[in-house]
Amino acid sequence: LMGTGERPPVRPGMPSGARMPHQGAPMGPPGPPYGGSPAVRPGLPSPVMEPSRKRPVPSQQVQQQQQQQQQQQQHAKRRKMADKILPQRIRELVPESQAYMDLLAFERKLDQTIMRKRVDIQEALKRPMKQKRKLRLYISNTFNPARPDADDSDGSIASWELRVEGKLLEDPGKQKKKFSSFFKSLVIELDKDLYGPDNHLVEWHRTPTTQETDGFxxxxxxxxxxxCTLLLMLDYQPPQFKLDLRLARLLGIHTQTRSCIIQALWQYVKTNKLQDSHDKEYINCDKYFQQIFDCPRLKFSEIPQRLTNLLLPPDPIVINHVISVDPNDQKKTACYDIDVEVEDPLKSQMSSFLLSTANQQEIASLDNKIHETIESINQLKIQRDFMLSFSRDPKGYIQDWLKSQSRDLKLMTDVVGNPEEERRAAFYHEPWSQEAVSRYFYCKIQQRRQELEQALAVRNT
Structure with a gap:
């Protein structure tokens, strides 16, 4: 006889609710695995027990159960790689399944390689990816002589028209950029003596709302x-700066980005061992650094601030051109090649690869099919083991299975007592039965008394 605070004995080494194995095969009937509707032994009532016979559940245990349920839901949403692995016993039964395991190992290596490449691409996108290209600049002009018989005023006056156009020297068919997108500003300076101080300059400057054009x-x-003189300022992205003459001679750099200039300075410091041996934060200036930075010693963190006065806007591209109005002059178009930097086309492909989710959805769908197939195989393995064990020893297997189901039912319903003893008459002739009857009637009397008192109180009010 077990007391109200005791739990039924569990075989050491077995988890709660586990079936007893028989001849190397798990117990259980064919069909859904254990965890659904429990099998009930013939002669036993439905597993709905009175609340008085169940153990009270502490609040801490309730919280633990809720946490376990949440964890199970999370695991159900994201199935792990281990769910795809076939158990060793199934692999022994079906040697051909080794081909599936080889594919699984190859998939794991492929996933690792793709993930590593994605990280490399993300790091590469953080750095500017530029390509050097040639921009061919076309400067042409046309002359319109005066026509005395013209009706409008424009035709009666001689005039000329200057065109500035350009294109990248690249394969046709690719996406072409507008000519103005390569420049920050364009200034055309005409002869001041001919057009006066107020009308001799033609300027174009980029603004946030600028509409790109193919020419001017x-x-x-x-x-x-x-x-005329053309001043073209390239639109560097990221911005570039012209170095002070002394610093340019020291580093061998004429125009470059701020980060490249600082990197070149650090390389010069390391090459000439200017870093302080005791305090690594400081740099001991040599005679060239002293002339440039005007101090014998400085912190490396101060260099970006000190560079501000040493960095100048880059020089514009200067082109001198003659606008000819001579009708016999055949050379009215001039061509110039300019080195420009354009975005690497590979960058857009890398970005689209990172943002692409079509393949991920297909892979997730295939993974779900694999999980369902593995679950089906495991279920078929349980059914096979059940039938195989039943065919070897039908009587012994049924007896062991009934014992296992009885234990599982008792653990699932959390019932106190032993149903096998309780169904015999001798069980109720024990000394405790008299006390149990007295307690039962006492509880019933108290319950009826409370109901009667409540009824009288309501009637009196």
Whole structure:
């Protein structure tokens, strides 16, 4: 006889609710695995027990159960790699399954390689990816002589038109950038003596709302050849700076980005061993550094601030051109090649690869199919073991199975007592039965008394 605070004995080494193995095969009937509706032994009532016969569940245990349920739900949402692995016993039964395990190992290596490449691509996208290209610049002009018989005023006055256009020297068919997208500003300076101080400059400057264009054109009245100067400022991304002459000679850099300039300075410091041996934060300036930074010693963290006065805007591209109005002059178009930096086309492909989710959905669908197939195989293995054990010893297997089901039922319903003893008459002739009857009637009387008192209280009010 077990007391109300005791739990039924569990075989050492077996988890709660586990079935007793028989001849190397797990116990259980064919069909859904254990955890659904429990099998009930013939003669036993439904597993719905009175609350008085169940053990009270402490609040701490309730919280633990809730946490376990949440964890199980999370694990159900994201199945792990281990769910795809076939058990060793199934692999022994089906030697051909080794091919599946080889594919699984190959998939794991492939996933690791793809993940590593994704990380490399993410790091590469953080750095500017540029390509050197040639931008061919076309400067042409046309002359429109005066026509006395013209009706409009424009045709009666001689004029010329200057065009500035350009394109990248690349394979046709690729996405082409507008000509103006390569420049930050364009200034055309005409002869001041011919057009005066207020009308001799034609300027274009980039603004946040600028509309890109394929070229620029300037039209002015005139019937004589004009000398002009074109000042083109490239739009560097990231911004580049021209170095102070002394610093440029020291580093061998004329125009570069701020990060490249600082990197070149650090390389110079390491090459000439200017870093302080005791305090690594400081740099001992040599004679060239002293001339440039005007101090014998400085912190490396101060260099970006000190560079501000040593970095100048880059020089513009200067082109001198003659606008000819001579009709016999055949050379009215000039071509110039300019080195520009453009975005690496591979960058857009890398970005689209990182943002692509179509393949991920297909892979997730295939993974779900694999999980379902593995679960089906495991279920078939349980059914096979059940039938195989039953065929070897039907009587012994049924007896062991009934014992296992009885234990499982008792653990699932958390019932106190032994149903096998309780179904015999001798069990109720024990000394405790008299006390149990007295307690039962006492509880019933108290319950009826409370109901009667409540009824009288309601009637009196």
């Amino acid at each position: 054109q300037v039209k002015r009245p005139g019937d004589v050849s004009v000398r």
